[in-house]
Amino acid sequence: MWTTKPCQVTEQFNPGDHRGGPGVSIPAHLARGGLNALLTFLLSPACAACRSLLKTPLDGPVCRACWRAVRPITPPMCERCGDPLPSWRMVSYGAAQCARCHRAPRSIDRGRAIGEYDGALRQIIHVLKYEGRQSIARQLAGLMSEHGSDVLTGADWAVPVPLHPRRERERGFNQAAELARYLNLPVCFALQRVRHTAPQVDLPASRRHANVRGAFRVAPESRWFFGHRRRVADLSNACALLVDDVTTTGATLDACARVLKNAGVAEVRALTAARVVRRRFSPPSP
Numbered sequence: 001m002w003t004t005k006p007c008q009v010t011e012q013f014n015p016g017d018h019r020g021g022p023g024v025s026i027p028a029h030l031a032r033g034g035l036n037a038l039l040t041f042l043l044s045p046a047c048a049a050c051r052s053l054l055k056t057p058l059d060g061p062v063c064r065a066c067w068r069a070v071r072p073i074t075p076p077m078c079e080r081c082g083d084p085l086p087s088w089r090m091v092s093y094g095a096a097q098c099a100r101c102h103r104a105p106r107s108i109d110r111g112r113a114i115g116e117y118d119g120a121l122r123q124i125i126h127v128l129k130y131e132g133r134q135s136i137a138r139q140l141a142g143l144m145s146e147h148g149s150d151v152l153t154g155a156d157w158a159v160p161v162p163l164h165p166r167r168e169r170e171r172g173f174n175q176a177a178e179l180a181r182y183l184n185l186p187v188c189f190a191l192q193r194v195r196h197t198a199p200q201v202d203l204p205a206s207r208r209h210a211n212v213r214g215a216f217r218v219a220p221e222s223r224w225f226f227g228h229r230r231r232v233a234d235l236s237n238a239c240a241l242l243v244d245d246v247t248t249t250g251a252t253l254d255a256c257a258r259v260l261k262n263a264g265v266a267e268v269r270a271l272t273a274a275r276v277v278r279r280r281f282s283p284p285s286p
């Protein structure tokens with residue numbers, strides 16, 4: 001049972017509003033604008049996503065136009081995995097689930113993402129993940145909070161999907177953990193990836209479940225994670241929120257959810273920055 005395997009968690013982070021609060025005074029705003037202009041003039045920085053001139057470098061390495069270009073997934077969507085449904089008529093099939101969830105029940109109870117893994121959102125995730133710009137995790141997590149309120153509400157812990165230690169060493173960080181820090185939930189490093197797996201995006205859908213089978217287990221109590229402060233928590237009967245940057249078929253999230261539920265977690269939800277959306281829709285058979 002989970003009670004025999006408490007997990008380690010970080011202390012809760014309170015990043016505040018990533019867009020600036022109402023307390024910013026007009027002189028401070030003007031000073032910030034002047035400093036932005038000076039930095040742009042002196043350094044000519046480029047947006048890390050679209051490579052155009054970055055006019056507000058103090059806001060981070062991605063320009064405002066790129067953030068505004070992120071297209072969120074909007075209802076109607078599958079209440080299970082969060083995939084967009086082609087029309088509200090799908091909801092009338094009963095469970096308001098997509099064909100994939102209807103065919104194969106999932107271990108994830110509910111999943112949500114900001115938007116489709118495409119366009120500006122894909123570029124922004126690449127900036128975080130492959131260019132190592134961890135400073136944008138806070139802004140990206142702000143969007144995840146905005147569009148994932150129905151999975152965040154009532155969740156007890158954020159559980160980052162772990163990388164294999166080798167990959168984490170190569171990258172220097174786990175992007176899922178960076179995002180989890182800013183969701184206003186205590187972070188619990190409850191899982192460990194014990195087998196190195198090929199990236200899911202490189203595999204056909206038919207091989208993704210096999211690729212991650214047996215790849216995760218509950219993390220031992222003594223695991224250390226890059227100097228984050230930890231304390232012991234009990235996740236038995238809790239509601240855990242898995243956090244990752246991208247989900248493809250959901251095979252990785254399902255594998256993680258199975259491990260958590262076998263360990264006594266009552267409900268497992270998922271929140272990702274983006275999800276790969278299938279273009280072809282087919283209604284579930286009645």
Ligand SMILES: [Zn+2]
Pocket residue numbers: 047048049050051052062063064065066
């Ligand atoms: Zn840009």
Ligand SMILES: [Zn+2]
Pocket residue numbers: 078079080081082083097098099100101102
């Ligand atoms: Zn679904």
